[in-house]
Amino acid sequence: MKQTELIKIASNWFQEKNWKPFPFQKKTWKAFLDGKHGLLNAPTGSGKTYALWVPIVLQYIKDNPNYKEKHTKGIKAIWITPLRALSVEIQQSAQRFADELGTGLTVGIRTGDTPQSVRAKQKRSMPDLLITTPESLMLLLASKGYEKMFKTLTAVVVDEWHELLGSKRGVQMELALSRLKTVSPQLRIWGISATIGNLEQAQDVLLGMNQSIKEHSVLIKANLNKKxxxxxxxxxxxxxxxxxxxxxxxxxxxxxxxxxxxxxxxxxxxxxxxxxxxxxxxxxxxxxxxxxxxxxxxxxxxxxxxxxxxxxxxxxxxxxxxxxxxxxxxxxxxxxxxxxxxxxxxxxxxxxxxxxxxxxxxxxxxxxxxxxxxxxxxxxxxxxxxxxxDVMEDRIPYLMSYDVLIQYLVTLAVSDGFIPSEIFPEIKNTFCFQGITDEEWLWCLNFITMGSQSLQAYDEYKRVIIDENGIYKVESRQTAMMHRLSIGTIVSDAMVQVKYVSGGFIGTIEEFFIGKMKPGDVFVFAGRTLELVRVRNMIAQVRRSTKRTRNIVSFMGGRMALSSQMSEILRRELQSEADHKRNTPELKALSGIFDRQELESIVPGENEFLIETFKTREGYHTVFYPFEGRFVHMAMSGLLAYRISLLLPITFSLAYNDYGFELLSDQPLDVQEVLDNNLFSTDYLFDDLQKSLNSTELARRKFRDIAVISGMVFTGYPSKQIKTKHLQSNSQLLFDVFRDYENNNLLYIQAFRETFEHEMEEGRLRTALERIATQNIIWKQCDKATPFSFPIITDRLREKLSSEKLKDRIKKMTLLLTK
Incomplete structure (x- = not known):
């Protein structure tokens, strides 16, 4: 059947529904049927699902002209979704199209929510079109005979690719695709992404470094300029x-x-x-x-x-x-x-x-x-x-995530085993590991077979054996089971289930919150006021309560930082304020604050960098305003405090928010003197950062995740999870061993690299320091706190005071300042 006839089938189906296909949908159908790989840039709710399900079904019709009489078995396409919640809708859309064209194609879902009986049935006979998550795809690669299962595969679609890109789940996807490209010769790889700043790079990460794939790929933009x-x-x-x-x-x-x-x-x-x-x-x-x-x-x-x-x-x-x-x-x-x-x-x-x-x-x-x-x-x-x-952020892909690579190699060893010389070129063709050296590859192979240099005496780290044919395999059934239970790259604080004493599941909350409570304490969760009865085996048993409480469940993910693009636009808004062009209702509404700020200090313009100093009963405040987001300010405040302490004996307490940061000391600081000593220089930045912030402590926390992902630390069985504090102490023990005896360990080095790149955003910090070096630094000696500094000061008080006391204290401070 010719391509024009196939596209006519789809267009007719759309017509029956009183729909009209968008140009981007037709473009995608044509590119897919031409055998191309690609990335589709389309917003949520624009019909992106049909942009790719349609050509997958049409390809089946083309390959099987007598499809109505004879159904060809085997999996044809995999649709990857980062969220389990989306799978049902995607299934309904695909099934509707496949059924109404009379193809007889089946659509199945396989996620963490899929019952064991359904999975067992799928193992015997896979659905034609499978909707799954990155983790569940990896579990399929960990099963015996996966090469035979995936031989009939013609397409993989990675939905919401922008969400996976800047995370280790993205690396997991890169590795899975590197294997599928080899075992499924007809495979076409497609991603769907919302708009991000680095779409071309996003496409490179998805498709890998293989030149012939790149040459046969397209980037399609929906261009639905939605107002x-x-x-x-x-x-x-x-x-x-x-x-x-x-x-x-x-x-x-x-x-x-x-x-x-x-x-x-x-x-x-x-x-x-x-x-x-x-x-x-x-x-x-x-x-x-x-x-x-x-x-x-x-x-x-x-x-x-x-x-x-x-x-x-x-x-x-x-x-x-x-x-x-x-x-x-x-x-x-x-x-x-x-x-x-x-x-x-x-x-x-x-x-x-x-x-x-x-x-x-x-x-x-x-x-x-x-x-x-x-x-x-x-x-x-x-x-x-x-x-x-039309400004948009970039999503920064991870590079050299050895922990994910080690997990992947054990996954292959658990299934049918692997020969390193066959797998290494595939891995080198991924974006993440394009720079991996032979030595680093050898280190990873040694790590899974012998543990690392300092762990060779312990048998539990020797997970993989090499048989007489040079195949790397996992022979221990227990090792294989523990590995399958640990597949994944999402490591969060252990979650505690919340259930009524009488039974009935309410939800899950992080262990750190419930760990601070004792039986009889009352808290609010899922819209209900609950009293804690007991915590047992990671289950918090509760009963309804009529007591009033201010104790509302809080979660660790509560503090997000400004993105770099957002920071830049924020500075430009302030510039228009500094020029007194209050041209938006928001800036007009802030005129009282800006007038007061001008009275006590200044509103910095684009080429100005503001530093304020003033004294209160707490001590001497020095406040800096880079407007770069809280993570950059956390790193910069520690860096400047360290550099100043090299010049004079002084200690600071630090506070920061998205707009600036404060150094508070018990003695005045001569700002001009420290500025004359290259305070904002990027020279020796890496060394100074390591000394200034407790980078070892931050890396230690990061290492816990790396230890879990690489399989050095086991998180436990579904019914008996290992407590977070035990995970922490197990991984800390390993961290200390590597620090003292094996500081060239790749996973140990990775913990520091990720701390600098992703936690402290060292690249952004360097750019911010370079920008400040070109600006006119204005030091304002103020009589009291300014409107800009006030949120930073009160944020520090928050750590010490209850919310009631904090409100009273702020009221008094505000009265004093407005006198």
């Missing part, structure tokens, strides 16, 4: 001295009319605890919403999440308070309005959320931005500029 309207909810009363901590509830009454005016509203918060609080407060103040409002975040049980998703689709809910658990994929045509509470810290996340509203082609998406404190209005203004100028 996005950003509306800021400006508080009626603006504080002159803003501070982080109200989580925006002072604007609650301004949010309710927006909810009432829409059919369905999604209210996005940045953290799960914020999500819980907003849900509680809306119901407390507006009880008429009972039954019409729900909550959705990753720790709530699956049944509740699915119920909420379905209720949004059939418009039976007025509003849903959610976290990033609803950012991706889940398709809701009826959502009318989006409210974002607090700065999302990144442009891509903000646009992803905005795109959730009005999925109808040609209609604008409207997103309301609610600042949790006044300074976030600058972020709102910056976001508007980013939308207008």
């Amino acid at each position: 996005i309207v950003v509306k800021s909810i400006i508080p009626k009363k603006m504080e002159t001295f803003p501070w982080r901590g109200h989580i925006g509830l002072h604007v609650l009454d301004q949010v309710i009319p927006i909810i009432k005016a829409s059919k369905t509203t999604l209210i996005f918060t940045n953290t799960r605890s914020q999500c819980e609080i907003w849900f509680q407060k809306i119901l407390e103040k507006y009880p008429e919403f009972a039954g019409e409002i729900a909550m959705h975040h990753g720790s709530i049980n699956k049944e509740t999440r699915l119920w909420v998703e379905q209720a949004i689709r059939n418009e039976s809910l007025k509003a849903v308070v959610a976290t990033s658990s609803l950012d991706l994929g889940v398709d809701f045509a009826p959502v009318e309005t989006i409210i974002q509470i607090g700065g999302p810290k990144g442009i891509a996340k903000f646009l992803q959320r905005a795109g959730r509203s009005n999925h109808r082609p040609g209609e604008a998406s409207v997103i309301h931005f609610l600042p949790t404190h006044a300074m976030e209005l600058i972020e709102a203004s910056a976001l508007k500029r980013a939308v207008k100028e």
Whole structure:
């Protein structure tokens, strides 16, 4: 059958549905049928699923002209999704198309949620089209006879590739694809990605370094220029001295009319605890919403999440308070309005959320931005500029993740075994390991067969044997089982299940939160007030409580930092303020703060770098304003404190937020003197950073994840997880052994490299220091705290005081400052 006839079949099907295929869909169908690999850049809800399911089914029709009489067995395509929640919808779309064309193709799902009986059935006879996650694909590669299983494979589609790209799950995908390319000769690789700054690089990472694949690949952009309207909810009363901590509830009454005016509203918060609080407060103040409002975040049980998703689709809910658990994929045509509470810290996340509203082609998406404190209005203004100028962040791929490579090699050894000379070229062809040397490869092989140099005496690290044919294999059934249970690269704090004493699962929370509580303590979770009865085997048993409590479940992921593109736009917004061009409603609303800032100090312009000093009863404050995000400020504050301490005997306590950082000491600092000593130089940056921040401690924490991924530390069986503190002590023991006896260990070195590259963002820090070196440094000696410095000072107090005491203290400070 000719390509034009095949495309006609698809077009007719669309016509029957009263749909019209987008140009990007047709372009993708044609490229796929031409045998090309590629990356499709398309936003959520634009029809990207049919852009790739359609040609996969058409290819089957082409290869099997008598498909209606005879069904060819074997797996034809794999669709990778990073989120299990999306798999059901993708399955429904694919099954509908395959059924209505009478192909007889079956579509199956295989994720962590798939029952064991279904998996066993799939093993005997694989579905034609399989929807799965990176982890479940790796488990298939860990099964005997996988080469035979994948021989009929013609396509792999990696959905939401931008989400996987900047993580080790992306590396896991690169390695899986490197194997599938060899065992499935007809394989076409496709990725689907939302807009990111480095789309071309994203395509390179997906397809690898093989020149012939690159030459036969395309990058297709959907170009559905969707209009996005950003509306800021400006508080009626603006504080002159803003501070982080109200989580925006002072604007609650301004949010309710927006909810009432829409059919369905999604209210996005940045953290799960914020999500819980907003849900509680809306119901407390507006009880008429009972039954019409729900909550959705990753720790709530699956049944509740699915119920909420379905209720949004059939418009039976007025509003849903959610976290990033609803950012991706889940398709809701009826959502009318989006409210974002607090700065999302990144442009891509903000646009992803905005795109959730009005999925109808040609209609604008409207997103309301609610600042949790006044300074976030600058972020709102910056976001508007980013939308207008089409600015987008890059996703930085991981390089040389030896822990993921070691896990992968053991996976191959668990299945049918591997011959290093055959696997090494495949690995060298991936983007992540294009620079791997023969010595590093040999080290990884030695690591899985002998443990490392300092672990050779321990048999548990000798996981792989080499048989007489030179094949690397795992022979121990226990080793194989422990490895299968540990496949994956997502390492988080151990999760504790929350259940009622009488049974009934509520959700999961991190061990660090429950670990601070004793029986009888009351907390709020999943919209319920609960009393802790006991913790046993990673299960927190609870009962309902009527006591009032301020103890709301908090999660470790609560503090995000500004992206570099966001920081740059933020500085440009301030520049327009410094030039007194208050040309957005947000900047106009901040005029009281800016006027006060000008009175005490200055608003720095684009070529100015501001340092403020003042004295309070706490001591002498020196505040710096790079506007580079909290991670860069964490590293820079430690670096400057260390460099200053080399010049004079002085100790500092540090505080930082997204806009700047503070060095507090008990003696005055002559800023000019330290500036004259190359304070912001990039010379010796790496060495100074290692000495300044407790980089060993940060690397030690990072090493725990590396130890788990590489299989040095076992996390336990499903019914008996090893406690986080034990994981930590096991990995710390290994870290100390390598530090003292084997500091050339690749995994030990990797822990430091990842700490600098991903935690401290050393590249961004270097760029920031280079920028500051070209700016005019202005040192302002102020009489008291300024509006810009106030949020940083109050953030430090937060560590010491309860929220009630903190409020009282801030009230007193504000009164003093406004006198």
